[in-house]
Amino acid sequence: SSKEDLLINTYKALDVQKQQLEAMNNDFDALKTEHEQEKLELQTKIDALEKELKDSYAKFMETSIHLDDTNAMYAMTFGLDKKATESKQPNPSEIKIKELESELAKERERVSVLEDMINVLQAKSAKDKGSLEQVHQQVCSLAEELKEAVRVKNVYHKMVKDAHEQLKTKSESMEREMAMKEMELENKRRQLKNVQRNLDLVTRASQEKQEQAVNISTQTEFENNAQSIFLQNVGLKQEVRKLQRQIEERSTPRSSRERSTGRRSSDLDREQARQLRQANDKLEELAKEIKVLKEREAKSSKGYRLQDAETFIQALVKENKLLKREVEELKAPNRKLSDRRADFVKEESPSLHLWKYFSSVNSHHFGCSHRVFSNSQNSNNRTFFAEKE
Incomplete structure (x- = not known):
């Protein structure tokens, strides 16, 4: 009947939607894993840069202990001497530190963007799970209605079959008479x-x-x-x-x-x-x-x-x-x-x-x-x- 066809089509559509949500969840899990991997790599890189910065700073402190003159200490720290001061050339260590700081800031921004994306995806996943539960409840109610309709249909078919048998018996008896x-x-x-x-x-x-x-x-x-x-x-x-x-x-x-x-x-x-x-x-x-x-x-x-x-x-x-x-x-x-x-x-x-x-x-x-x-x-x-x- 049309009602049964509608229930079957609805169940198929819900099944397709459920498969799509499962595919989106799988994609979200893969993306989340990828972002976690990138975050871990960036964190490792940040830790390495911080360690390198600390090593440079410790080295600087070790060399600065024996320097009494501030200018000499400054020159040794930044790799500048009198000749370099006169030529106004930048210190390579300073340039490297700035680059590391800039790269660290970019990685932190990227990590924050990834965290925002993760939060959005988590909210969307929670929303999809709620709608999926509602759809699942609707599907269960429709399945119950379908079972009831099938039961009523079987009862009706049984009644029709019994009526046909009675009619056939009466027709045969009347034909014999x-x-x-x-x-x-x-x-x-x-x-x-x-x-x-x-x-x-x-x-x-x-x-x-x-x-x-x-x-x-x-x-x-x-x-x-x-x-x-x-x-x-x-x-x-x-x-x-x-x-x-x-x-x-x-x-x-x-x-x-x-x-x-x-x-x-x-x-x-x-x-x-x-x-x-x-x-x-x-x-x-x-x-x-x-x-x-x-x-x-x-x-x-x-x-x-x-x-x-x-x-x-x-x-x-x-x-x-x-x-x-x-x-x-x-x-x-x-x-x-x-x-x-x-x-x-x-x-x-x-x-x-x-x-x-x-x-x-x-x-x-x-x-x-x-x-x-x-x-x-x-x-x-x-x-x-x-x-x-």
């Missing part, structure tokens, strides 16, 4: 399909028996018509034979009256012959229709009687209603499971689509079953099959 419900629905759907298939078979058998009964009545009517036509045909044949015998008997007319009677009889014979041909044609057509009806009757399957078919249809419709009630009872817990699962998953389950499709299919099948029962009672099977198609 949904799978069981889907299997039950699949079994009910197979049972409904079997019932629907049995209904179709019984309805088809009932329709075939009804068509067979209609064909039998039509066949009876056709046979009656054929029998009446056959009787008429027999009567016409008898009349034709009778007329033919009369024509043979009257092969040649004897008078004009007989000729006119012969013409009338020949016209009557032609009319009766035409009627005879029509009767024969009609008889042949009826015979063909009777043959077709017999073939259809032979090809028709052995079905139930109409009363047995209606009884079986009523039993199947009753079983269909019971299955529908069981499916409706299964719908309620399935909806509850779908609502509970919607709290854990955002997208819709495929079994819900299957349930919606199956509900629509069931409503269509149940509507068809009621129509089958009504149409079987009304003996209107042709209308039922047209509607089903």
Whole structure:
């Protein structure tokens, strides 16, 4: 998180600053050691100069004891004689003493400057140590806060992990329940399909028996018509034979009256012959229709009687209603499971689509079953099959 990054960056910056302060302390210690070394060397040199000055002064005192004349003593001390006084040349010892005094003053000034620098560096080091302690305290407090934040983060991650495990367990249990419900629905759907298939078979058998009964009545009517036509045909044949015998008997007319009677009889014979041909044609057509009806009757399957078919249809419709009630009872817990699962998953389950499709299919099948029962009672099977198609 941003807070953790800030704490880490602060700790890194403090660590860098601490390293810089340690480097400055190391430089200060090295500089201090160097200054102490220089101070010691200068002090040694000062001691040597003082010793040399003391030796010169002791030598001067030793030589001045035997001198009574002040001028002679002065001349011996500073290396001056009368000739040197006249020439006004400086004494080498005096020059050397002055140089040593000047160098000693410079070294003392340098030592004082170094001491001032040492004091400034010591004050700065003390100040840096104080700020370093404050920074160290801040770093310790930030480290404690970081540890607390890490602990809270671990607790939160553990809570999230437990919640995910619970959610996974609930999802798996709900999926198992949904799978069981889907299997039950699949079994009910197979049972409904079997019932629907049995209904179709019984309805088809009932329709075939009804068509067979209609064909039998039509066949009876056709046979009656054929029998009446056959009787008429027999009567016409008898009349034709009778007329033919009369024509043979009257092969040649004897008078004009007989000729006119012969013409009338020949016209009557032609009319009766035409009627005879029509009767024969009609008889042949009826015979063909009777043959077709017999073939259809032979090809028709052995079905139930109409009363047995209606009884079986009523039993199947009753079983269909019971299955529908069981499916409706299964719908309620399935909806509850779908609502509970919607709290854990955002997208819709495929079994819900299957349930919606199956509900629509069931409503269509149940509507068809009621129509089958009504149409079987009304003996209107042709209308039922047209509607089903």
